[in-house]
Each structure stands twice: as C-alpha cells, then as structure tokens.
Amino acid sequence: MRHDAERRTAAYLAGELSPDEWQRFEDHLLECDDCWAEVDAGRRGLRAVETLRELAPPHLRSAIRQEITSASSEPRRRDRRWLAAAAATVVVVAGTAVAVVAARGPSEPAAITAAIAGYTDDRLPGSDMPKIPAPDLSSLRMTEMGAGAGRLGDMPVTAYAYRDHAGRRLIVYVGTTTFPMPPSAHLFDGREGPWMAQRDGVTALAARAPHQLLIVGEDDDLVHDAAIALDVM
Amino acid sequence: MGDDEFLQEALTHVDMVYNLARRMTSSREDAEDLVQETYARALKAWRRERPRHMPPWLATICLNAARSLHRRRKNRPAEVLHGGLLDDLPAAGDTSEQALAELERDAVRRALARLPVEQREAISLMDLCGFTAAQVGKMLGVSRNTILSRVHRGHKRLAVLLEEVVGGEA
Numbered sequence: 213m214r215h216d217a218e219r220r221t222a223a224y225l226a227g228e229l230s231p232d233e234w235q236r237f238e239d240h241l242l243e244c245d246d247c248w249a250e251v252d253a254g255r256r257g258l259r260a261v262e263t264l265r266e267l268a269p270p271h272l273r274s275a276i277r278q279e280i281t282s283a284s285s286e287p288r289r290r291d292r293r294w295l296a297a298a299a300a301t302v303v304v305v306a307g308t309a310v311a312v313v314a315a316r317g318p319s320e321p322a323a324i325t326a327a328i329a330g331y332t333d334d335r336l337p338g339s340d341m342p343k344i345p346a347p348d349l350s351s352l353r354m355t356e357m358g359a360g361a362g363r364l365g366d367m368p369v370t371a372y373a374y375r376d377h378a379g380r381r382l383i384v385y386v387g388t389t390t391f392p393m394p395p396s397a398h399l400f401d402g403r404e405g406p407w408m409a410q411r412d413g414v415t416a417l418a419a420r421a422p423h424q425l426l427i428v429g430e431d432d433d434l435v436h437d438a439a440i441a442l443d444v445m
Numbered sequence: 446m447g448d449d450e451f452l453q454e455a456l457t458h459v460d461m462v463y464n465l466a467r468r469m470t471s472s473r474e475d476a477e478d479l480v481q482e483t484y485a486r487a488l489k490a491w492r493r494e495r496p497r498h499m500p501p502w503l504a505t506i507c508l509n510a511a512r513s514l515h516r517r518r519k520n521r522p523a524e525v526l527h528g529g530l531l532d533d534l535p536a537a538g539d540t541s542e543q544a545l546a547e548l549e550r551d552a553v554r555r556a557l558a559r560l561p562v563e564q565r566e567a568i569s570l571m572d573l574c575g576f577t578a579a580q581v582g583k584m585l586g587v588s589r590n591t592i593l594s595r596v597h598r599g600h601k602r603l604a605v606l607l608e609e610v611v612g613g614e615a
Contacts (some may be wrong), residue, residue, distance in 0.1 A: 219593040219594055219597070221597055222578070222600075223578065223593055224569060224576070226576060226596070250601075253601040253604045254604075255600075256603075256604040257599065257600025257602070257603035257604045260553045260556070260604070261557065261572040261573065261600070262572060263551065263553055263574075264468075264553055264557070264573060266460075266463070266464065266467070267460050267463075268459045268460050268463035269473075269477070272459065272463065272480060272481075275481060276456065276459065276480070276481060276484045277452060277456070279484070280451070280452050280484065280485075281452075283448070321613060330540075351493070352494075362590055365613040398512075401563065401586060401587065402563065403586055405585075406585075408605060413556045432513065433486060433489070436513075445505075
C-alpha cells in the first residue's frame with residue numbers, strides 16, 4: 213500500500229477510487245500514519261486551491277458573444293487572410309529558392325534544416341513509395357497531395373504533404389529514429405513532451421517522446437491543430 | 446446556425462476556461478484576453494469539425510493559446526506568474542473579513558505560482574476545472590498515474606509553502 217500511496221491518495225482525494233478501493237483505503241488509513249499524513253497534507257493543499265475557484269465576469273460573456281456574432285457576420289474575413297497568405301506563398305515558391313531558403317541557424321540539426329527547407333521549397337525528401345499509410349488529417353479538411361520516402365540529412369523518413377481549400381500547406385515527416393531537437397526549441401511538457409522550433413515564419417513541431425513525428429507548416433495554429441488531431445501533443 | 450450552436454454550447458463552459466486562464470496568466474486582464482483568444486480559436490476549429498466532448502477540447506485549446514501567448518512574450522508561464530498579481534489584493538471597500546479572505550487567496554495564488562508548471566497545470570485542470578486524472582492525462586499527453594503524482598506532490602508542496610507563510614507572519 214505504501215508503495216503507491218502518492219497516487220492512491222491523489223485518487224482518493226479526487227474521488228476517483230472505486231467503492232471497494234475507497235473502503236480498503238479508508239481501512240488502511242486507520243492503521244497507517246504515513247498514509248494519514250499524506251492524505252492530511254494533500255487535503256490541505258486541495259482545500260487551499262479550491263478557494264481560488266471563481267466565476268467568469270459577466271462582461272466577459274458579453275464580449276465573447278459580441279466577438280463571435282461579429283465574426284459570424286463576416287465569415288470570410290479570416291479566410292481572406294489565409295488566401296492572401298497562400299497566394300503570397302505561391303508567388304514566393306514560383307520565384308524559387310532566392311528569397312525563401314533561409315540561412316540555417318548556427319547549431320540547428322541538419323535534419324531539421326532539411327525538413328524546413330523541404331517545406332519552403334514544397335519538395336518531398338524522396339520518391340520512394342511510403343511503407344505506411346498517411347496520417348489522417350481529414351478532420352482538418354487537409355487533403356494529402358503527395359508522399360515519398362527518403363532522407364533528411366542522414367535521417368531516413370517518410371514525408372506526407374497536405375493542403376487545404378485555402379491553400380494552407382503542411383508536411384508531416386515520420387522517422388524511424390528521434391528527430392534531433394534544435395537548441396532554441398520550446399518544450400511543452402519537459403523533455404518527454406512535444407517541442408517546437410520556428411525559423412523564418414515556418415513552425416516545426418515534434419511529437420512527444422520518442423519524437424519520431426515532425427509537423428512543419430507556416431500557420432502556427434494549423435500545426436498545433438494537426439498535432440492535436442494526430443494525438444501527439 | 447452553426448456559430449449560434451457553438452455559442453450556446455461553448456458559453457456554458459466559460460467559468461471553467463476562465464479558471465484555467467487565471468492560473469496560466471498573471472492578471473485578470475490577461476486571463477480575459479486568453480479566454481477570448483481561446484473562443485476565437487475554438488470557433489475556427491468548430492467550423493471545421495465538431496468536438497466529441499467540448500470541455501476537454503476547450504481546455505486544450507486554452508492551454509495551447511496560453512503557450513502561444515507566452516512564446517510571443519518570450520516568457521515562460523512561471524516567470525509571468527511570479528510577476529504582478531496586484532489586481533488580486535483587497536479593494537478599499539472590502540470588509541475586514543473579505544479583506545482577510547482575499548489576502549489568504551493571494552497567498553495561495555503566490556504559492557501556486559511557485560509550483561513547477563506541470564504540477565500547476567495538472568492541479569488547475571483537476572481541482573479548478575473538474576477534469577478527471579485520465580482526461581487531464583490525455584490533454585497533456587501523459588499517463589493518469591503521472592497526473593495523480595503531479596497533483597498530489599503539488600498539493601503537498603502548496604501545504605508546505607502556505608505553512609511557511611503563516612509561520613513567517615507569526
């Protein structure tokens with residue numbers, strides 16, 4: 213019992229033990245000072261946190277309602293912005309690598325540099341047939357435009373390119389080894405969680421450990437939405 | 446029609462989102478901005494696809510929006526939370542009882558802000574938003590047991606920090 217007292221105490225205080233487990237734990241508490249102390253400390257912390265619970269101010273509800281109502285009356289406003297961005301991308305890509313291939317950061321891993329360059333150039337790392345089916349991004353209305361297996365630097369990967377009706381693009385790279393993390397990356401949940409790096413307007417987000425999936429795109433929100441859709445956040 | 450449906454359903458969870466936003470930002474004003482950003486992002490996603498279960502979906506969007514906000518400000522949440530919490534101090538019109546309660550809550554806010562962000566997120570999502578450990582685990586991409594450990598360690602640390610405050614005032 214003492215071995216998992218921490219989790220059991222947390223589940224007990226959160227009301228997440230089954231009736232049988234709850235009864236056994238209550239019986240155990242009567243004869244175990246250590247677990248009693250755990251529960252006592254946990255309960256004091258829980259009670260303190262609960263004093264912070266508050267209601268949202270009424271004006272906030274009104275502000276949200278107003279914002280959404282006005283967004284509904286101009287439904288294409290954001291779409292127009294995306295279309296403009298997509299049009300700009302087409303122009304830049306058509307103008308080839310002159311403006312878009314940005315300088316690699318001083319210590320950015322080669323695989324990440326190649327992944328971002330591949331996205332910027334709208335180019336997959338190889339033409340070998342993928343051995344695994346494409347990750348499903350249909351929930352985001354993203355259509356698979358192409359796939360290919362090859363290498364990013366020394367790293368073997370399979371890449372899948374997607375595009376939506378507004379012209380927004382994503383590339384999902386699936387590796388058999390861990391994608392190396394740039395020093396400037398932002399960690400979401402410690403070293404086991406996802407990480408994200410940005411350069412020259414392109415976002416690269418690696419799935420949580422073992423970090424073998426990388427999503428690359430220009431739209432920060434879309435990259436995050438894709439990570440949520442693929443359940444890798 | 447779709448946006449109205451979104452409003453009707455999503456606004457019933459605004460207290461939950463606000464409580465989460467309050468713990469991820471340093472002031473009421475920032476929390477309100479974060480809630481509005483969350484709803485704007487949620488509407489955009491809603492137009493693409495309806496979530497199966499709205500509360501954890503909204504909470505996940507709120508957490509992601511908070512991370513984007515902190516990235517834009519080049520600050521980590523812990524640093525922001527250690528900053529100004531002055532809007533939570535008692536107001537001039539408070540009775541002595543209200544003022545005392547507000548000072549106690551202020552001590553809890555400060556103690557909570559000193560916890561590692563992983564513990565603070567888990568505690569906020571379970572204790573203030575009402576999610577189960579399994580739901581929080583799914584949102585944060587870790588196991589239920591990890592969440593239970595984070596919550597319990599956070600509670601114990603909070604109790605110790607608050608005792609230090611009381612001891613320091615005695």
